Each structure stands twice: as structure tokens, then as C-alpha cells.
Amino acid sequence: MTSKSKIxxxxxxxxxxxxxxxxxxxxxxxxxxxxxxxDGLQKLIEHKPDVIILDIxxxxxxxxxxVNYAIKHLDDYKEYKRTPIIMVSSIESSPDERFPxxxxxxxxxxxxxxxxxxxxxPAFLDVLEKVIQE
Amino acid sequence: MQKSIIVIDDDExxxxxxxxxxxxAGFHVETFEDGVSGLxxxxxxxxxxxxxxxxxxxxxxxxxxxxxxxxDPYIIIVVITGYxxxxxxxxxxxxxxxxxxxxxxxxxxLRVIVNRGLEHRxxxxxxxxxxxxxxxxxxxxxxxxxxxxKTPLVAIHQYLDTLxxxxxxxxxxxxxxxxxxxxxxxxxxxxxxxxxxxTLSKVESGSLTGEILRVDLKPIILNTMEANADMAAEQGxxxxxxxxxxxxxxxxxxxxxxxxxxxxxxxxxxxxxPEGRVSVSVKAQDHxxxxxxxxxxxxxxxxxxxxxFDEFFRVxxxxxxxxxxxxxxxxxxxxxxxxxxxxxxxxxxxDVGSTFRVSLPAYHEKADQEEENRSTK
Ligand SMILES: Nc1ncnc2c1ncn2[C@@H]1O[C@H](COP(=O)(O)OP(=O)(O)O)[C@@H](O)[C@H]1O
Ligand SMILES: [Mg+2]
Numbered sequence: 184m185t186s187k188s189k190i191x192x193x194x195x196x197x198x199x200x201x202x203x204x205x206x207x208x209x210x211x212x213x214x215x216x217x218x219x220x221x222d223g224l225q226k227l228i229e230h231k232p233d234v235i236i237l238d239i240x241x242x243x244x245x246x247x248x249x250v251n252y253a254i255k256h257l258d259d260y261k262e263y264k265r266t267p268i269i270m271v272s273s274i275e276s277s278p279d280e281r282f283p284x285x286x287x288x289x290x291x292x293x294x295x296x297x298x299x300x301x302x303x304x305p306a307f308l309d310v311l312e313k314v315i316q317e
Numbered sequence: 318m319q320k321s322i323i324v325i326d327d328d329e330x331x332x333x334x335x336x337x338x339x340x341x342a343g344f345h346v347e348t349f350e351d352g353v354s355g356l357x358x359x360x361x362x363x364x365x366x367x368x369x370x371x372x373x374x375x376x377x378x379x380x381x382x383x384x385x386x387x388x389d390p391y392i393i394i395v396v397i398t399g400y401x402x403x404x405x406x407x408x409x410x411x412x413x414x415x416x417x418x419x420x421x422x423x424x425x426x427l428r429v430i431v432n433r434g435l436e437h438r439x440x441x442x443x444x445x446x447x448x449x450x451x452x453x454x455x456x457x458x459x460x461x462x463x464x465x466x467k468t469p470l471v472a473i474h475q476y477l478d479t480l481x482x483x484x485x486x487x488x489x490x491x492x493x494x495x496x497x498x499x500x501x502x503x504x505x506x507x508x509x510x511x512x513x514x515x516t517l518s519k520v521e522s523g524s525l526t527g528e529i530l531r532v533d534l535k536p537i538i539l540n541t542m543e544a545n546a547d548m549a550a551e552q553g554x555x556x557x558x559x560x561x562x563x564x565x566x567x568x569x570x571x572x573x574x575x576x577x578x579x580x581x582x583x584x585x586x587x588x589x590x591p592e593g594r595v596s597v598s599v600k601a602q603d604h605x606x607x608x609x610x611x612x613x614x615x616x617x618x619x620x621x622x623x624x625x626f627d628e629f630f631r632v633x634x635x636x637x638x639x640x641x642x643x644x645x646x647x648x649x650x651x652x653x654x655x656x657x658x659x660x661x662x663x664x665x666x667x668d669v670g671s672t673f674r675v676s677l678p679a680y681h682e683k684a685d686q687e688e689e690n691r692s693t694k
Contacts, residue, residue: 195633196468196471196472198472198473198475198476198499198503199471199472199475201476201492201496201499202472202475202476202478202479202496203475203479205479205483205488205489205492206479206482206483208488209483209486209488240464242633243450244450244453244454244457244460244461245453273463273464273467273468273471274460274463274464274467300467300471300475301470301471301474301475301478302475304478304479304482305482
């Protein structure tokens, strides 16, 4: 049963956070919110969520990619490297896009799932269920 | 993270003492006795800061400065020497050195200059990162615009869909009113973006700009103050103007100038502090009329002062996080001043206040009038 799964929601729009939180809680999930990538990484360590929902464009155009990169590559987060990440964005973006990050180019590795905003709620819940079971 | 420093000096006593002072201050220090091995060390270690002696046998200090700043302009170079003359100092700084420390120096002097240099490095790196981000935004401008418009619509859609999907539950019943309120506010946000976007396009296409004529600024400024008096009063902000008795006419367009000063005034009120002040002053300077809108507000971090005039840029986090806005106001101001042949600048101190200064070409009663007559004939 997924009823105890904990979800970390990282998004800089507090209205988006509020509605998605309600949907998740009504389906028995526990929700932790973060409004910046940095805060999200901190909450990851604090709360050890089962799944991360991650927005792409936050303070910077590519903040979500940086967070995804940090979780999957940096030693600080190696304990959480296998935590599934569902990336969400209102802009269609291909997972292969390369974004320059400060010095040199970083090979952005794909998150586990991409979903477009606004979220199709039933589809979103399905994906979530699937990701948790995997 | 521990900062690393490389010290290059042919004088062993200096190496020893600098190493001791800086290691004690918590830095990772490596020392080299000549320029060539020092440069190798810099390549390998990629230090945050280099301390280098100017006078050394072999590769000179100047040459080291040159090579290091070519290698990585963000490595801070501090020069030490017993032959401190103004000329050599100026030359070293021209080559890319950050500062100069004449021998003999005290441990305190060294620590102060090193810490200041490292702070400077952080600012440089941060500005560099922002610059890259700005470039990326410019290249992906269409993406940015659609993201800005979609964000409030996504929020609204997600609220409404959630209400629809969840139906009547105690949870949705308690939140419905609040969510509808938020939906309305986000709708206003979309409307505001579209309105500002239209203004921006009109300035760009020239349709907001009528003929460039003689315009007296005083009535425009007074009107702007009146129009924003209620908003200022609500927030306990005092509006004041220091307007000259004489007329200071400029060459411009009345509508555009009204939009310009309105945006500056609204910002000065919005990003102010309780009991704050906004003062507008007008001065003639050379062939320019300079209007300054000064506030006693939250100020703007130095690293953002370039990006401020970019479309959709807003300072996040800090106290301005509570205010709403489109991030288009200053982009509009910049376009308008450029269109009128003027300039706009900002001066700001964090937590003390900001001053936006607009310079516009002055209208010269005789010369400009003759020109106007000629062109209408
Ligand atoms: N007078 C001011 N004091 C402090 N910050 C300011 C001031 N004017 C503008 N800013 C900053 O610059 C940003 C951009 O301003 P603007 O383009 O007018 O957009 P908006 O006001 O809609 O956010 C603001 O979000 C704010 O962070
Ligand atoms: Mg504004």
C-alpha cells in the first residue's frame, strides 16, 4: 500500500504547491514542500521522501535540472540518488537538452518522468503509483 | 569550503611568514620560490587567490600576473613588494592584479587584504553566473515569455481542477473560498502581464510615442504623484518633490514620460519600508534634464543591478518576495528612455534605499523651436 509514501514537492509557485498538496493528501500521501531548489535539497536530507516532484524553471531557468543533477551526481546526496524524480514544467522540454551550468557543460541526466503543467490529475496519480512500486 | 592560496616569492622568510599567517587564518596555503613553479602550482591547484612578489629572478611578478589572469580572470591576485611605487602598482593592477601590499606589512594588513580579495572573488563569480543565466534567458526569450504567462494560468487551472476532481470534502470546503480568492488574484496577474506587454510592444513599435515635442516635466510629475497618493498613504509612505521654479522642458513624448515616471514612482512606493519616503527631484545638467526618483526602501543587491532592466526580472527571496508585479516595469522604463534619447541609471544601498535617475535631452527654446518650425513647413 502506498498510503505512507512521503512526497517532496519542489516548486516556486505557492498556489501550485497548495493545490497539488491537497490532491496528494486526499490520496493518503504525506507532503513536504520546498519553494527553492536549495530548500528542496535540504528537505531531501531532513525528510528522506519516497518521491520528488520537481519544477524546472524556478529562480533560474534551469534550477530543476541543477537539483536533479545534484541528487544524482553529488556525494552529499548519494544516499538519495535512487529517489525517483518526476519533473514537471509548463514548457515542453526534451530530456536531452544540454544546459550550460556556470563552468563548462553539464551532462543533464534524465529524471525518471516528465509531466506537463497543468497536471492531468488522474494521470499524475497513476505515474506516482507506478514510480513508487518500481 | 576551505579557500586555497598560492604564495610566490623568492624570499624564503616572506614565504614562511605569509604561510604561517594565512594557514592560521584557516586557508590552505602552498608556497613557491619562483614564477615558473608558481604558475605550475596555479594550473594544478586552481587557487582562489595568489599572493605574488613583483621582484623575482627569472619570471617576473608582472609576467606571473599576466599569465594567471589569462588563465582564469577570477583568481584574485595580491601583489607584495618592497619597491612599491605608484607606477608599478598601477601597471600591476592594469594587468589584472586586485590590490597591492607594500613590504613590510603586518599580519593584520595581509589578512584584511586577502579577505577583501576573496569577497571580491565571490561577487565576481556570482555576477558571472548571473551573466550566463541572462544570456540563456535572452536566447530562450520565447520560452521565458510563455513560461511567465503560463505560470498563473497553471496555478488557476490546478486549483479549479482540484476542486472538480476532489468534489465536496471537508478539506475542499474549508479551502474553497481561499482558493477562489487566489484564482482571482492570479487572473489579475495575467491581465497585468498582458497590459505591460502591450505597453512594451507599443513603445517598441513607436505607436505609444507621438511626436517628440517640447514637454514640461512638472505637470507630469505632479500628476504621477497625485495618481499614486492613495497607494502611498495606505502604506504610510510620504511623497515629496523638489521641483525647480523654472520650467525645465525636455524633448519627448508626454504619454511615454507619464508611463515612465509612473513605473518608477510605483516601484519606489512598493519596495519601500513602512514610514518610508519617496522624493522626486529635477535638475538641469549640461544639455540634459535629470530626474531622480529616490526612495528609502529595501534596496537592490549589487549583483542584480544589470538584470533589473531585463524583461520579467524580479528580485526573489528577500522582502520584495511579498509584493506582486510583472517584472516588466523597468524594461518599459528602459525602452522609453532609450526611445527619447536619454538614459536610466540606478544607485542603491541594500536596506537603505534606491535612486533611479533618468536623463533626458533638454529642450532648447530657440534652436529646437526653429527646427520644429522647419520640419512642419
Ligand atoms: N525602488 C526599488 N527598490 C527596490 N527594488 C526595486 C525597486 N524598483 C524595482 N526593484 C526591483 O526590480 C524588480 C523589477 O522591477 P519592475 O520591472 O518594475 O517589475 P515589478 O515591479 O513588476 O516586479 C522588482 O521586482 C524589484 O525586485
Ligand atoms: Mg514595477
